[in-house]
Amino acid sequence: MRFLILGFLFVFTAVGARADDKVTAFTLDNGMDVVVIEDNRAPVVVHMVWYRAGSADEDPGVSGIAHFLEHLMFKGTDSLDPGEFSAIVAKNGGRDNAFTSYDYTGYFQRVAADRLELMMQMESDRMVNLQLSPDDIVSERGVIIEERNQRVENNPSSLFREQMNASQYLNHRYGTPIIGWQHEMSVLDMDDALAYYDKFYAPNNAILVVAGDVAPDAVKALAETYYGAIQAKTNLPERLRPQEPRQLAERRLSFEDPRVSQPYLARSYLAPERDPGAQEKAAALTVLAELLGGGNTSVLNEKLQFDTSTAVYASAYYRGSTLDDTTFNLYIVPAEDVSLEEAEAAMDEVIADFLETGVDAEHLERIKMQIRASEIYVRDDVRALANRYGGALSIGLTVEDVQAWPDILSAVTEEDVMAAAEEIFTDNRNSVTGYVLAPEVTQ
């Protein structure tokens, strides 16, 4: 189950970085933000550029264009042939890749520290000099459609998640899949890609993160040479997206697919996200998700899996690192002979019981200990640290927010957790409950 893996990954990416990370942040004259993370244990460097533009910044009707453009950025520029970018990175012993999310699009390379200038030269080049041919469009569109086929169409859980999200958001673009709706992806064209590129790809809409065996002054000098030479875009749109209306009706959906071998249920609630300078509520929700559904000793697993054998798996998930309202999610895989209805009723009972009895203090301390442990782990991983700063800055958080996050998590009290739980669970009108099951076989 993919969401299980995602759930675990989350533990290690939700936590913050400490003020004692050797982090230097500054802004170039053209508005491009730069974060330098020093880590001299190995002579390598991670070089990343994050654009404050993701799938939720797309225009209606061209879903998937942010991700399509991410692919197209590996085609040619004025001075590079299609595919040459990655070939040069590889020839220099490096690795490169890219990723698109709701709120950002990022490009990264990991290379020997002495190749940093080459990376900057190439990355700044494709920020402004992208060259696309009709052939690039046709071939790469085939690639993203095939990617959708593999990741979504062939995966009932992914199809289900798309329908859940589309039902959760009545107005906001988070209801549209990052990879795009199939019927819209199939007609994406060069104009669509270039319109998105021209609108959002600019130094004053980007964050440069360099992490590894580097000195801040040297990075600054190089950044000024390559990125600083690019003019700021004066017509960059304000980042104000349509927000949700009041959600007034609890929604339910039922997703049937013959490929489903194990029925399960999911519930999502609209939930607040991390806000700059005000991360306390998101911290409480992060801890709440761990308490309820993080691992075998969590409340849901203890009650549903071990005490009553109602479920074979339970989890809770909260992804607070978004620009706009996010979701708090619950998943239950019922035990054999337990119906989805019974499992849901049992889940609701556990939640109601939790609201009544409150947090176990020892359990809360254990969760906080785990968070501290995972934080130490993450600080050993320079790329994870770079991701943390890039991701945070691309949703409007500051370096200070990132560095304050572990302390804010540590300061979460029982009262904070219960207040967050009350806020999420008391009003179910902004929730969606979904059942995933195989269709009944009729003779």
Add this chain to the structure above:
Amino acid sequence: MRFLILGFLFVFTAVGARADDKVTAFTLDNGMDVVVIEDNRAPVVVHMVWYRAGSADEDPGVSGIAHFLEHLMFKGTDSLDPGEFSAIVAKNGGRDNAFTSYDYTGYFQRVAADRLELMMQMESDRMVNLQLSPDDIVSERGVIIEERNQRVENNPSSLFREQMNASQYLNHRYGTPIIGWQHEMSVLDMDDALAYYDKFYAPNNAILVVAGDVAPDAVKALAETYYGAIQAKTNLPERLRPQEPRQLAERRLSFEDPRVSQPYLARSYLAPERDPGAQEKAAALTVLAELLGGGNTSVLNEKLQFDTSTAVYASAYYRGSTLDDTTFNLYIVPAEDVSLEEAEAAMDEVIADFLETGVDAEHLERIKMQIRASEIYVRDDVRALANRYGGALSIGLTVEDVQAWPDILSAVTEEDVMAAAEEIFTDNRNSVTGYVLAPEVTQ
């Protein structure tokens, strides 16, 4: 119950006009379509301008702007003071009004036939010379917000319909209310209004309908003088809206409001709309809705209201006159002591039974007779005829489509109806079922 009234109105507006209506259609050099309907029984004229732009043509985040602009069009122009437009119409013994829908915005006046030129002069003036002040924006925004309060916020059924529509459409703008989401309406400003006006208000995006005691040649001469003098907009956007992805999960929602005195249930299915030159399926769906839920002798009412006393009201509703995919709707108000679950099960049984046993031939003939009767009725109403042509042309239908519609309805066979019913009811994955009820009172 408002939906009941809407249901009845529908009978009279769904039918078409005959080729023997005295209708003349032509297009001005600048692309403005003109329809003239002669009716010399009284010395009055209805003068309408329809723009091919409604709420579904709005940009994200500014829901309600089409309707807001409709209000603002009664403010001043270069030569008229705010409010003067309607004052002049009234002073000349006429009435005026306007309306906004998903697919169009329309303005109309009914005046003595000899005042037609004055109407054209004023209507063509505000097509291009609208003048808005900051005061206009503030005061009229208060008016539309109050309109929303009265029509929607104070009406649980309206709030429910909004949530149903938002759940029905995962991608298309029909999921956004015409009047707008409250939080977006409250920040609509002059730039938003003028952007919509500049984008869509142009002779080549408009249809002039003149109906009443007029001669086509005289109308043409006047139209050329006033509307023909306005330049076509060369950058009019193509009317291609984001369409629905595959809907893969049956949705349900539950709407609770203490003001609900009578619980009821609604079901909507995504359904095809009338298409130019291909109205047969929409005709079959129109007849199907009448058969299932049009009045006391309909299948749902006969079975649920009279045979089994399960319901006190049942109806079916299909509005085919849209640009994009529309919905087929069912409503059931259960009898006292019948739960919504029981009523729904009974409704589904009636539908299943209908799919099995098919159409009663005598019932079908009766429906067709009613349609013919309502058509004769409508032809007596010059404004209804004008609405018919204006509405049809604004969603891309032609004068010929409007005139062919009654014959296409008459030609609907039992097989057509059953094929349409199969198409709607066989796959419930594109359906939404909603319960409306008062919250349980807890002590």
